[in-house]
Amino acid sequence: MIVKDNEKLAKYTTYRVGGIARKFYIPENREELLNLLIKLEDYKILGGGSNLLINDSKIFDNIIKLDKFDQKITSYGEGKYYVGASVRLQKLINFINNQGYGGIEYLFSVPGLVGGALAMNAGRGKQFNNQISDYIISVDVFHNGEIITLSKEDCLFRYRGSIFKNNNYIILGGLFQFLPMLKEDSEQLKRERIVLCNKNQDKHGTNFGSVFSKYDRRILKLVSKLSLNKKEGVMFSKQTINWICNGGKGTYSDTIKLIKLVKKIHEIFGKEIELEVVIWD
Ligand SMILES: Cc1cc2nc3c(=O)[nH]c(=O)nc-3n(C[C@H](O)[C@H](O)[C@H](O)COP(=O)(O)OP(=O)(O)OC[C@H]3O[C@@H](n4cnc5c(N)ncnc54)[C@H](O)[C@@H]3O)c2cc1C
Structure with a gap:
């Protein structure tokens, strides 16, 4: 098993934002994974990191990366x-x-x-x-x-x-x-x-795929129009509805602020909203 101390998590996510894992484990077979799961009390599971938003000011105790233990x-x-x-x-x-x-x-x-x-x-x-x-x-x-x-x-x-x-x-x-x-x-x-x-997916900066699994299309279109002049930071994509793109300088808290704003607008208009992306706060 590969074990790393104080590993930066940003590089393991497609969004390239994240905190630190005090212990970062990469089990290389099923037995190693099961022994680890029995031993650890508290942990989080990382797959390809492509639908994850991780708090960049937090230290997480145990992160287990599952890209190696069973590739058969x-x-x-x-x-x-x-x-x-x-x-x-x-x-x-x-x-x-x-x-x-x-x-x-x-x-x-x-x-x-x-x-x-x-x-x-x-x-x-x-x-x-x-x-x-x-x-x-x-x-x-x-x-x-x-x-x-x-x-x-x-x-x-x-x-x-x-x-x-x-x-x-x-x-x-x-x-x-x-x-x-x-x-x-x-x-x-x-x-x-x-x-x-x-043709359809925004290539500006990084993203984690869809933000919401339930939302109002008109509200997201409006918000993406308002997120002007944020080329290096965080904004809702104008090209791909329901994506947040990060130009490289956006942080976890910038992203959360934007998500909260959109939730608030939905609440005000009585529209249903549900998060798709998994957030590690
Ligand atoms: C460019 C881009 C395009 C995308 N297009 C699509 C699309 O067309 N359709 C779509 O549905 N999604 C899409 N996504 C979102 C994402 O790729 C999917 O949700 C994907 O299935 C997430 O898999 P992952 O291995 O990266 O999971 P992660 O992001 O690593 O994890 C997601 C959640 O699953 C949990 N998890 C991961 N592995 C395990 C496991 N073995 N056991 C238990 N829990 C686990 C994690 O703990 C976390 O809660 C896209 C994302 C990007 C960046």
Whole structure:
């Protein structure tokens, strides 16, 4: 296991903002992870760090990074696969596509790991109703000192959430059933996804994907128009609705202020709002 002291967390997130981990652990197999989880009382789990906003003035005791402990994909034939939580989404998609299966090519642009994608129930925009849980059969987790297998129903998947989000479940791996798909079709879907993202996703600075899982589009459009002249700081993207971009000088507290402002405006107008990004305060 790799163990680092006083490790800066910013570089482990796509937003590049974060505090310090007094102890930073990278278990390299399942046994190391389980021994660590049994030993530690308090910890936080980091996947690909692509939907995380971390307080940059805080020291966290124990952070466990899960990108190494299980990177295996095992095929059971006919589109059934067991996938370790450390597997990158792109790797999973290419792997199953090469064997004539598919279904989640729209996640080819998502810079997360399978564990993080299951916790967040990563998917396409709400109007498409496509998410990674469409293909899940069961998920193995560490919870309350033991390994248990949860059925799809037990996982309580919802739009950008699950029983795992902000809860004490560590996802170890999942059993998936993917669809038969011709290689040329899956290649085409991945190409289309990349073209769409290059066109629509804001490349100004850093981001953590979507901020809210429920929001009023008109309010966010208005706020993005008002966030003028913040090129080096934090602003709601004018190009990608529901993204906050950081030009490099924005801090955790700048980002929180902006999120609170948007929540307040929703409250004033009686509109529903729900956070998607996970915040470590
Ligand atoms: C450029 C960009 C594009 C994106 N596009 C999309 C998109 O199209 N669709 C979409 O849904 N999202 C998108 N996202 C958001 C993000 O990539 C997804 O939510 C992704 O699934 C998060 O995975 P992660 O491994 O990075 O998780 P992290 O950000 O590391 O963690 C997110 C949460 O999951 C928890 N977690 C992580 N791993 C585990 C585990 N093994 N067990 C238990 N809990 C765990 C963490 O503790 C945290 O609470 C995008 C983000 C970026 C930066």
